[in-house]
Amino acid sequence: PSLGLGGHSSRSRGRRRRPSSSPPLQLPTGEPADGIPGLIGNTPVFRLKSISEYTGCDVLAKAEFLNPGGSSKDRIALYLIERAEKEGLIKPHIGCCIFEGTSGSTGISLAMIARAKGYKCHIVMPDDIAREKSDLLVKLGATVERMPPCSIVDANHFVRVARRRADEYTEANRPENGGNGATGYFVDQFENTWNFEAHFTRTAPEIYHQVPEIDVFVHGSGTGGTLAGVTRFLKPRVPHLKVYLADPQGSGLANKVNYGVMFSSTEKEGTRRRHQVDTIVEGIGLNRLTRNFAYLFPPSPAGECLLDGAVTVTDQDSVYMSRWLMANDGLFVGSSSAINCVAALRVAKRLGPGHTIVTVLADSGQRHITKLWNDDFLRSRSLDSGTPQSLDQFFS
Ligand code: PMP
Secondary structure, three states, rough: OOOOOOOOOOOOOOOOOOOOOOOOOOOOOOOOOHHHHHHHOOOOOOEEEHHHHHHHHEEEEEEEOOOOOOEEEHHHHHHHHHHHHOOOOOOOOOEEEEEOOOOOOOHHHHHHHHHOOOOOEEEEEEEEOOHHHHHHHHHHHEEEEEHHHHHOOOOOOOHHHHHHHHHHHHHEEEEEHHOOOEEEEEEEOOOOOOOHHHHHHHHHHHHHOOOOOOEEEEEHHHHHOHHHHHHHHHHHHHHOOEEEEEOOOOOOHHHHHHHHHOOOOOHHHHHHHHHHHHOOOOOOOOOOOOOHHHHOOOOOOOOOOOOOOEEEOOOOHHHHHHHHHHHHHHHEEEEHHHHHHHHHHHHHHHHHHEEEEEEEEOHHHHHHOOOOOOOHHHHOOOOOOOOOHHHHHOOO
């Protein structure tokens, strides 16, 4: 008899069965959260119904877009600020300032948490990023500096400027310079491995607790923090676990994972910039190995990677998946989430029915109104914004 598992009763290894109909109402319990930081994390996991029914797998998504700042980046923003507090690098309410070079969600999360905790926040971003992002940062209380785009070897690259501004701020506020000792803290999400730790200590244990029957984890990589943190935590605990990178077109990470090929450090920022203008996908894809991504290559004689493979997804397929999920699941996702879902679908189909596959929806379509969700913009990139008739389309 059907137990409401989407018509698939052949699941193996006696895994816990979960009904696909709505669960009975659960009233919230426990203490009130302690301010906005207390609302970060513990995001729910839910079944991607259309993809699960099509593949016969349980394809599950962690709803990171439900974090109060709208993305998974709330986690690292909170963790990096609290670690810096613990190390004595910053103190609240004395004028300490958080600095980061970012064009995306990390800045938004940092600005929100800085306000909640009593810090200033200064974000340096390229000046070709959509105006609505810098406007939002200002509304969240940050100061914003926009720089002409250039290579990271250039002293005016936005990340290098952010680092320099933090140093200048600390210097200017030294008591011997007449200041009160307030410091500047450069977050450095790509190279700061507290990013990895944030996911290793919070995101990954949550997934393990919520989906103990996990067989596969699928996720893209921007800084590498999420993928490396979750993989390093889960692999020793779930020996049969397979992990696949979901990579947008133009990114070099898939080649690194599948063939061990990576761009040289001299090419890296030129290609990163090209990659950014060549894809409509924001937040994931890279042509260099960050310190956080490097956790996926633990020291070993062969230097092998902890990932089991990589799936490259085109911009067109990310658009089609975003339209499919809206039309069939009522889900309004951003571009990296759409890429994750295409990769999860392909992995599920390849592995066959009965597997439990987990991916992450990092942010919602609301952060992508002017690109992924703008049909005129898509047309200007020769991309079709039609809704697929069937998931077969992703295999033709
Ligand atoms: N999706 C979005 C929208 C993001 O902003 C990011 C972070 N850049 C990611 C996915 C990837 O996360 P990570 O940095 O942990 O690799």
